[in-house]
Amino acid sequence: MNHQELDHYLRKLDQIEEIQIKTGENVNDFDGNELVVESEGTIPRMQDFYFFDNGPVFINKHHRFANMPLHIHSFIELNYVYSGICHQQINGQSVLLEQGQICLLDQDVPHSISALGEQDILVNIIMKKETFSKIFLGRLSNSGIVADFLANAVSENQKHDKYLLFHSQHNKNLQYIIKNIFCEFFSKQEHSLVMVNYYLPILFTELMRVYQLDKNFEFHKKTSRANIVDILSYIEQHYRDCTLTAIAKEFNFNPNYLGNMLKERTGKTFLELVHTQRMIHASTMLQHTDKSIDEIAYEVGYESPSFLYRKFKKHFGQTPSHFRKNKK
Incomplete structure (x- = not known):
């Protein structure tokens, strides 16, 4: 699969979207009784065992045309806006994601997603907490105090909103890397999952650069x-x-x-x-x-x-x- 084929794949209506565009109601495309259980409160909690049969990373396109109700999950999630925009409520805050941006969500952070339009394409990368820690914190945190500071940014953020928004829309290298990851995962070629696992540390390194630029901008405002x-x-x-x-x-x-x-x-x-x-x-x-x-x-x-x-x-x-x- 190349980038042009990826674009066609993501924009094409799937079966769930064909239903949702007619009804406007969210369709649970999983065996809900196994996938979703009640948390300590009243918010449904997605379990991770459904997604990781073939490895510690799973990627899917978010279905358009219906609201995704408030939920939490037991894994780490990266939301990437491939096209258009995406409105979310994350931990009680209204968050707008624009094309090319990435939002990193921690475990058990309540969030909902407003209905996406035809040109609004959101792709989710989910991974187990231990996989995220190994890639993002383990591999990148021992090369110096700058990398250590940036790699622990997510841990620092857990004291606050439990999510990070990366203004990555102008980082062409990151866009190229993440599209390559999608091509590998969705094409399901031989060794595709191995390639995805090699790409992820590179993706997170680019996200560290984006985070550094974001923090620099915030600091210079002050x-x-x-x-x-x-x-x-x-x-x-x-x-x-x-x-x-x-x-x-x-x-x-x-x-x-x-x-x-x-x-x-x-x-x-x-x-x-x-x-x-x-x-x-x-x-x-x-x-x-x-x-x-x-x-x-x-x-x-x-x-x-x-x-x-x-x-x-x-x-x-x-x-x-x-x-x-x-x-x-």
Whole structure:
């Protein structure tokens, strides 16, 4: 399936849509007694066992022409607007999704979807929570404090609305990637699911870039100074010998204000961020070089190897020696 064939496939009326366009009423196209059970309240909860017979990821086109009632589900869901617009109520908030945008919904967040018109095409990517965590948090969170900050954005958001809206409509690379994912899944070729699983980390990496740009825009609306990602990038590059006072001077901040902002935005103090970055570099050298632990301690900014030992064991739960041995 190519992109043109995908477009025809998504725009064509399916059996459910043929019914809904006549009645305007939502049709449950599953064996509802198994799929939907009552939650603790009165909101139906979709279970995950129906969707994942062939793997931990499932993709489907949302049926048009009828309202999708309020519901929750036991899996992670990405809503992608392939065409047109989509009105949703998410956790009590009215949310408008435009063509090319993605909304990431956490488990058990109440949401409903207004009837889609003929040109409004919404595609859902759903996955188990553990699959999402492995791809989005596991693979992307150990390459530096910037990636760590962005990868944990969803966890940070769980304290609030339990969803993230990505303004991805202008990211052509993301549009290309996600269409390729749909082509693989819907064509059901040999090894299609394997290809989908390879594409997903790339998709989430692009979403991290979109999230970074969104946060930068929000920050610049409040202040003309450097944004949090710029500051974290500076720490990443100068972790060996940077000080809070030097960074505050570099970005024209009061040191106390900068320290409080870092704690508020990342959940870590300045020193914790520095030590985290040192641990990341130390672990990389332990895995990929033959340098001694004394040499590594000096290279990441510790004058005493014993200090590296203490920090490393606290961070990774094992000594540098055991870490190197277990990674070989």
